[in-house]
Amino acid sequence: MDPNFIYHVPLIQHNANRRSRMEQLIPMVNRLQDVFTTMGARFDLDLPQIAVVGSQSAGKSSVLENFVGRDFLPRGSGIVTRRPLILQLIHSPHGEYGEFLHNKGKKFTDFNAIRSEIEDETDRMTGTNKGISRVPINLTVFSPHVLNLTLVDLPGITKVPVGDQPADIETQIRGMILEFISKDNCLVLAVTPANSDLANSDALKLAKEVDPSGLRTIGVITKLDLMDDGTDARDILENKLLPLRRGYIGVVNRSQKDIDGRKDIKAALAAERRFFMTHPAYQHIADRMGTAFLQKTLNLQLTNHIRQCLPQLRNKLQGQMLAMQKEVLEYKSARPDDPQRKTKALMNLVHEVGKEFQSALLGSNLSDVNLQVLTGGAKIANIFHERFPFELVKIEIEDKDMRKQIVIAIKNIRGIRAGLFTPDEAFEYVVQIQIAKYREPVIKCVDLVITELLSIIHQVTERMVRFPHLREESERLITQYLREREQVTKTACLEYVQFQLAYINTNHEDFIGFANAQQRSANESKRRLANQGQ
Structure with missing residues (x-):
């Protein structure tokens, strides 16, 4: 045994305690996220988070399912994600299940039931006509196979409306995405398929609008196995083409044929590992590619990001708390069973709602104006x-x-x-x-x-x-x-x-051209008749 070991024990314990505290950062922000979702717009706090952005066919859903190791997200043609999904992954050795914030206390051990619940909750808010809503769905997945991580899955970028969708569906989705990723504390996970032109990537274009220096953007390249023969994405993955401060990570998802054939995610992850280890263009960076490395990277980056945001977050929370304490003092002397007080409180609340409705219709103050989307x-x-x-x-x-x-x-x-x-x-x-x-x-x-x-x-x-x-x-x-x-x-x-x-009033000024033409035709006919009589 090393005789100096005894001197290293306090340092080892300190590092272990520090890691333990760091691991609690993401669950702490998750709890805040749930509270603020429940409270609605009453609290406006820019929480550290990672937003997943990409086109419909980029493979966002497959990336998220690979993290969990289960099929649980809705699939289909057109827009599938129609409400933001706040996906909170919690490492837990005690079983594998999901919980929804809107259905608190109910454990979903069947991941097909989780998919159905997401679809039903989406339809409840948006209807069945493929409409979208900014109101998020909060889903927490507990599993021994995940790392602590929180991701916001946003609707896929689309160009063409389907079904009863409004003609401006692209503008609506774009506005929703910008609303999330414009926040300074939001990291952007820009998902782009390798078999498309990176320079025209919808995800990277949106990310560049709000993060021109690439400080908050993490690039994910999917479908590397579907590139044409003789081509590869080596320059992209080595961060030489359109460089990002946080770089790019490549992944290989299941194809639609694999999904239809019930190929499980465990087998898909093994195939992904073989792909990077054997591909001549990616062998030298295989240890920095794949779903497992992506999940570890996001866990580390989100944890560090939260740690950096903590001072600012603490100050804002204290400001919110002081405002709440001041409001509580106004009700301190009130008796909860006083009918007059109840009536007054009710009338004040209704009055405030009326004022907010009027303000929403007539316009906001300059200090409150939304700079991203029409409201x-x-x-x-x-x-x-x-x-x-x-x-x-x-x-x-x-x-x-x-x-x-x-x-x-x-x-x-x-x-x-x-x-x-x-x-x-x-x-x-x-x-x-x-x-x-x-x-x-x-x-x-x-x-x-x-x-x-x-x-x-x-x-x-x-x-x-x-x-x-x-x-x-x-x-x-x-x-x-x-x-x-x-x-x-x-x-x-x-x-x-x-x-x-x-x-139909043909003498109306709108139809004067028609009336004049009609009159000219009649006069011309009369002249012809007169000439024939001569």
Whole structure:
């Protein structure tokens, strides 16, 4: 035994205690994340986290499932992740299971049930029409096979709307992603497939917008096994092309064929290891590639990142605590069973919610303005002034096509007769067909505005989060009222379209060109008749 060992014991114990404290940093932030999600917008704290960004086909889901070692994320065509998923991985020797914040206390030992719960909870908030929501789902996975790690899985970047998705779905997703990754304490895990052009990577482009120096961005290159023969990603993985301060890590995920064939993740990880050990372009960096190394790297980087953010985090938390203590003092002398106090508190709360709703519609103060995405009234104004006109333009008929339809209608109305005058009926019939098409975009505009109003209501009632029954009843009553007005509004809009269909005024200034053309045609016919009489 080393005689100096006794002198090293305190140092060993110190290092062990330090590691133990460091390992508790991520679970501590997880608890804060859960608290702030529950409390809603009442607390605004920039927590250290890692956001996963990538296009739909980049392989984000496979990377996350490889960390857990289980299939548990929804899969399919189009946008699958439609709400942010805050995935908290906790190393635990006591079994393997998941827990949702919205279903606290229930352990999900079946990972297929976890997938179903994510799908159901997503549909509950967004509906089944592939819409998206900024409200996160918090999932904690306990397993002996994971390292402590927290990741925010964001919707995949898409270009083309599917199903009933709005035409601006790309803008919505982009806005949501920027809302997360613009925060200074957020590390960006930019996932890019190797079989695409790195210079055109959607994930890296977004990351560069908020992190131009590449200080907060970690690059992940997937699908290395799918590159064309004779090509490789060596320069990328060696950080020579588009360098990032935190570098790039390559991974090999299961293909869709592997997933359909039920190839388990353990076998896939072994195949991934063989790939890097045997590939001539990656052999020299094989120890710095793969899912296992990526997970260790993220664990270390997130832990160090939290440690660096702690002083600032502590100051902000203390500020929030002082504000809460001040609010508590206001209620210190109040009797909880005093009816007058209850009524006053209720009225104050309702008044505050009303003020926030009004502020959301009419605009925010300069100090509170959102610099990333349109919100509230601005979003509704955008629907009226940009989205609605865009929908109208889509159904407009080209002038030449309308002229052609009018000419055909005139000929069909005349039949075998040679007419001297242009019948109004031909013009009216074609215009009525066009006006009737306005019904769909008008109703769609109402739907979009109602959806945004309901979203605003959900946000402003977060002030009532301490009174869940009051909040639920308030939302129910307001939603019921909005739905009633929605039907009245739709009826009024359809009636207005019907009014326009009932009478087409061809003498209106909008149609003066048609009227003049009609008059010139009539005069020309009269002159021809007069000349024939001579």
